[in-house]
Amino acid sequence: MLNKTRGRPRGNPDTRARIAAAARDLFHAHGYPGTTVRAVAAAAGVDPALISYHFGSKQGLFSQSLNLLCVDPTALDQALRGDQAGLADRLLDSVTGLWDAGVPAENRMAVRDDETMRALRDYLDGELRLRIAEFLGGPDATERATAAVGVLGGLIFTRYLNPIRSIDALSPADVRRVFGPALRAALHARPRRP
Structure with missing residues (x-):
């Protein structure tokens, strides 16, 4: 029997911070147009869907990662x-x-x-x-x-x-x-x- 739970995905609690740090580095290095969600996900070692889950969009990722x-x-x-x-x-x-x-x-x-x-x-x-x-x-x-x-x-x-x-x-x-x-x-x- 599978025990599926709803809510936040299980995993490392610092995933959001890791994504934000990777995004900050990439936005600084390549600017807004030169940074892709896939590149951020790869740099953070996460599935791109987690970026959508935590930040909503590329814009949300940009604004929150750079404060x-x-x-x-x-x-x-x-x-x-x-x-x-x-x-x-x-x-x-x-x-x-x-x-x-x-x-x-x-x-x-x-x-x-x-x-x-x-x-x-x-x-x-x-x-x-x-x-x-x-x-x-x-x-x-x-x-x-x-x-x-x-x-x-x-x-x-x-x-x-x-x-x-x-x-x-x-x-x-x-x-x-x-x-x-x-x-x-x-x-x-x-x-x-x-």
Whole structure:
């Protein structure tokens, strides 16, 4: 008779930590786009399904292994639901909600670590830009997504990583009011014809 149990898989309790350490090394070495879930699993000596079990996705693995909880895959998924007209507000709410929940000292430590900053830049320029472009659609979607990531990256840098006092002092509602017009213009601008 087989005795199958439900719940957490049996095994070494440090599996999650081993996966996170392997992921951190690979993200630092190869950046976000150059790191695959299979490569992390191989480096950690685990089945790739365990990464999904412990971290949910590559994005979840990235954010948790580098302690960048601001890169929460579910928050991006939620921001990309709904109409295009409300996208700017949803993205700004996502950024402020995630980064404001973080520990400021930990956020600022990321600036001192070149590899973490490179991995964050890779994520912003890769995953975030591509997902926004896909959501927007159209021939100029990549250009608009690039501009949007510029606005969001600027907000992240000047509010959380290397704060400018006047931007750091804004409430989340004020962030939406102040940065919303620039982000809406980036998201919805149409290229000028020559």
